[in-house]
Amino acid sequence: MSGKGLGAARRRRTRCRKCEACVRTECGECNFCKDMKKFGGPGRMKQSCLKRQCTAVSSGGSLRGAPSGGQPPSCNTFPSAARPAAHGCLSPLRRRREGGHRSGRGAEVQPVPHGMYHLQRDRPPRMYQDGKSRSQHRHGNPQLLGVSALREGRPHL
DNA sequence: TTTGACGACCTG
DNA sequence: CAGGTCGTCAAA
Ligand SMILES: [Zn+2]
Ligand SMILES: [Zn+2]
Secondary structure, eight states: OOSOOOSOOOOOEEOOSOSHHHHSOOOSOSHHHHHSGGGTOOOOSOOOOGGGOOSSOEESSSOOOOOSOOOOSOOOOOSSSOOOSSOSOSSTTOOOOOOOOOOOOOOOOOOOSSOOSSSOOOSOSOOSOTTOSSTTOSOSSOSTTSSOSSSOSOOOO
């Protein structure tokens, strides 16, 4: 009973940095790339290039090659019933389609050498309606990735 | 410490 | 449903 539900802490899967996709370079044409400050974007998305989607995202500690077969654990935060109709899940690899759009670029700018997403933020962080910001409060499942799941038992360091 | 990226959330 | 956004985690 108890209160602990699962023992497996699902850490955030990070890219392996090994597969071609990881070593590939940004296409510079996908929406994510365009959003990168590096590409003259606002840098609000904070996502990786669509073409750089790692095919073997590893989990923090141990590596887990994903040769073929990948049914990543996710889809756990359904407020109502079936959010992902087409199911493809909105989390693991939602970035699938690209938008064929050609926009003429013209001037390259590098206004801020260092100091990106973190630190220094211009613009009221309220994109949602007033009064109801992120109410759901992190997936319907407490624990897991919240603010810990990994900081377990460590009195003093 | 910094940058990058995941994962989840909201709005249209 | 898709697109866009934000917070947090994780690696270098
Ligand atoms: Zn790209
Ligand atoms: Zn990879």
